[in-house]
Amino acid sequence: MPEIKNIKKLTDSRYLNMYELDARNRVGGAVDYFVASRAKSAEELELVTKVCHPDGVGIFSLYGEAKDRVVLIRQYRYTLDDYIYELPAGLIDEGEDPKTASVREMKEETGLDFHPIQADPMFERPYYTTIGMTDESLVMSYGYSDGEVSRKYLEDDEELDVVIADRTEVLRILKEERVALICAFMLMHFLSESEPFGFLKQV
Numbered sequence: 001m002p003e004i005k006n007i008k009k010l011t012d013s014r015y016l017n018m019y020e021l022d023a024r025n026r027v028g029g030a031v032d033y034f035v036a037s038r039a040k041s042a043e044e045l046e047l048v049t050k051v052c053h054p055d056g057v058g059i060f061s062l063y064g065e066a067k068d069r070v071v072l073i074r075q076y077r078y079t080l081d082d083y084i085y086e087l088p089a090g091l092i093d094e095g096e097d098p099k100t101a102s103v104r105e106m107k108e109e110t111g112l113d114f115h116p117i118q119a120d121p122m123f124e125r126p127y128y129t130t131i132g133m134t135d136e137s138l139v140m141s142y143g144y145s146d147g148e149v150s151r152k153y154l155e156d157d158e159e160l161d162v163v164i165a166d167r168t169e170v171l172r173i174l175k176e177e178r179v180a181l182i183c184a185f186m187l188m189h190f191l192s193e194s195e196p197f198g199f200l201k202q203v
Contacts, residue, residue: 002026007042010034015091019045036134038091046135054126054139057102059088060186061114061145062196063164070170070190071145072183073109075160084178085163087186089138098124102141110162111150116143119200129182138182142197167191 006022016036023031038055039045046052061071074083090105092098099116106114119142126137149162165173170187173179179187190196 002031004047007045007048009042034133036136038136052126052137054092054098055136056089056091056138057098057105058138058140058182059102059106059114060140060142060196061088061106061112062143063112063145067144067196069164069166070187070196071106071110071112072163072165072173073160074163075158080178082178083161084180085173085183086180087183092139098139099141102143106145108153108155109158109160110145111148111153112145112162113147114141114143114145116141117197117200123200142200 003024004021005024008020008022010018010020016038017040019035019037019039019042021031021033021035023033025031035045035047037045042048059071063069063071071088072085073088074085076083088106088109090101090109092101093104096104102116103114106112123142124139126139129136129138149164151162154160163169163173167190170190174184174187174191189199193199
């Protein structure tokens with residue numbers, strides 16, 4: 001089994017830090033590995049604690065009386081120097097539960113009021129985003145949104161547009177646009193199922 005010999009913290013940022021691992025692979029060879037994490041210290045890294053605390057929430061929300069549209073954001077990301085389609089999402093504040101975080105984040109990013117539904121715990125446990133690079137994990141929230149789109153709650157460093165897409169627009173987005181992976185999978189559910197939350201009942 002591979003072994004981690006030492007952990008060195010390389011940055012000291014508010015939201016994300018980089019750690020360098022001095023490790024050995026399964027045959028004893030030296031490995032330099034880098035991990036991006038929301039952890040503020042090496043002692044808080046999941047590889048140390050072995051405990052998964054979700055960092056944030058992703059929100060899959062339907063909109064409209066017929067519940068036949070999905071709420072998306074088209075957000076500028078420095079990693080691309082371009083815009084990409086994503087689900088509304090955000091970090092969970094200290095002491096905040098994921099459903100409360102999802103309501104708050106939806107309001108902040110879109111101006112909409114989000115009403116989460118109850119799902120089986122297996123669908124609301126944290127899942128990892130890009131485990132090859134980061135120990136970040138998210139909890140998905142599912143539900144319905146209403147109200148009017150507004151940009152007045154956005155932070156200064158958030159640059160995004162709110163998109164409320166029907167199935168025709170979702171199909172175009174998947175064919176033509178940059179789309180985050182989690183968002184793409186949820187949009188595939190939206191396209192393929194008459195009841196977009198039907199998979200939540202498969203327990």
